[in-house]
Amino acid sequence: MKRRFLGARGEDLALFYLRKLGYKLLDRNFSCPYGEIDLILLDKKTLVFVEVKTRFSLRYGNPVEAVTKRKLKSILTTANIFMKLNRRTPSSMRVDVVAIEVTGQGELKSIRHLKNVTA
Secondary structure (H helix, E strand, O other), X not given: OOHHHHHHHHHHHHHHHHHHOOOEEEEEEEEEOOEEEEEEEEEOXXXXXXXXXXXXXXXXXXXXXXXXXXXXXXXXXXXXXXXXXXXXXXXXXEEEEEEEEEOOOOOEEEEEEEOOOOO
């Protein structure tokens, strides 16, 4: 499975899951020189920056393990840039991780949502 397809498929699955929970999409694949954020959503009055990690095999580890301290720092820096550029967004924010496992054909096997991973 192509890496780009895998990432896009995972983001689509994560977005579908989060929308079912009532989240509202504000932006997708926001990037700046400091990094990229896969999904930016609103959960009631909280701005949520979501890192999506998708795997079709655990050969290289669990998807959650791919979110390192360095990656979190990049997400937080990028989130602050987003908030400065979009001043009408809530000041309350958090970072979530959605870890997804799919079959070789891209069908969902499992989804795990970790809220507020920086707390």
